[in-house]
Amino acid sequence: MFRLNCFRVQVYQMLEPTAWPRPGLSPVNRGISVVILAATATAVIESEPTILDGREWAFRAVELFFTSIFVLEYVARIWVAGEDPRYQGAVGRMKYAFTPAAIIDLLSVSPLLLTFLGTEAFLLRLFRLLRILRVARLGRFSRAFEAISTALHSRRYELLMSVGLAAMLLLISSTILYMIEGNAQPDAFGSIPRTMWWSIATLTTVGYGDVYPTTSLGQFFAGLTAITGIGLIAMPTGILAAAFSDAIQMQRTANSSETISSEDT
Known part of the structure; x- marks a missing residue:
């Protein structure tokens, strides 16, 4: 035994x-x-x-x-x-x-x-x-993955806040474009769920171009949505960048501690 x-x-x-x-x-x-x-x-x-x-x-x-x-x-x-x-x-x-x-x-x-x-x-x-x-x-x-996981966990509230804000903007933009473009383009904007495809492509700044508003008012709000999308993408990007910076600093500190310990022994 x-x-x-x-x-x-x-x-x-x-x-x-x-x-x-x-x-x-x-x-x-x-x-x-x-x-x-x-x-x-x-x-x-x-x-x-x-x-x-x-x-x-x-x-x-x-x-x-x-x-x-x-x-x-x-x-x-x-x-x-x-x-x-x-x-x-x-x-x-x-x-x-x-x-x-x-x-x-x-x-x-x-x-x-x-x-x-x-x-x-x-x-x-x-x-x-x-x-x-x-x-x-x-x-x-990999200790690097562990450090990144810890850093992301420490920023979880900021990330959740950005996700909640993104969901709110997605719903608002989809609702507005549905009201404006619904009658003109029922296939693409005939309901809020259908309009969400356009909102996702616009807010993420992808802009496939397969669906787009044709009325003047719709184009105006589409421009506002596109500008808002730039800030929407920048928010989680900044949070993740800060989290990765924290992870790198943690990894360097850990490596330095190990080096000092090995030299002392």
């Missing part, structure tokens, strides 16, 4: 980036990162019919190989989760299984099994695209 516990601790240190006692990633996590990138690249290449045709067996074998590795890793992470005080015992492991990182791990191994259940082409394509989620798993291996 003692040897088993020691082995579990070693596996935990290999799989959990924060538990690895040396700088950088453990050899196991480096290998997993390479496998994630290779599996993601395979999923992207497989979407090209000219490459897939006649080679389905090869892609299926490669996918089976990748999935086997991810299943083994997922089971190992559940097994060693108890080394973290937050996830000790059976209840703790269940709690770990519902964390965002563990859910992404589970989704990364599900496509191969789900493809056998799907008969519609759309379902098959949807299940296969779940493999792209594997690239999100790289976030747990």
Whole structure:
């Protein structure tokens, strides 16, 4: 039992980036990162019919190989989760299984099994695209992602405020253009939901040009909406820029602390 516990601790240190006692990633996590990138690249290449045709067996074998590795890793992470005080015992492991990182791990191994259940082409394509989620798993291996996540969380109220303001402006602009252009262009502006497509394209400054007001009053309010959209885009952009700046500063501070600690030892 003692040897088993020691082995579990070693596996935990290999799989959990924060538990690895040396700088950088453990050899196991480096290998997993390479496998994630290779599996993601395979999923992207497989979407090209000219490459897939006649080679389905090869892609299926490669996918089976990748999935086997991810299943083994997922089971190992559940097994060693108890080394973290937050996830000790059976209840703790269940709690770990519902964390965002563990859910992404589970989704990364599900496509191969789900493809056998799907008969519609759309379902098959949807299940296969779940493999792209594997690239999100790289976030747990990077302290930069953790710093960015912390910085964004600290600015969550400002971001929510900008989202609420955007929703309000979207509704107001859609309502005004519906009232002005509804009779002139019922197909494009005949209802508030229809008008929202134009409002989204205008407020985000994309401006596809497939739908636009034709009356003078409608064009006047469209101009106001476009000008408002510039400020609307600038608001979350500034918030995100400040959050990323905070994340970079946090990362530099952490690296400096580690360097000082290593020099002292």
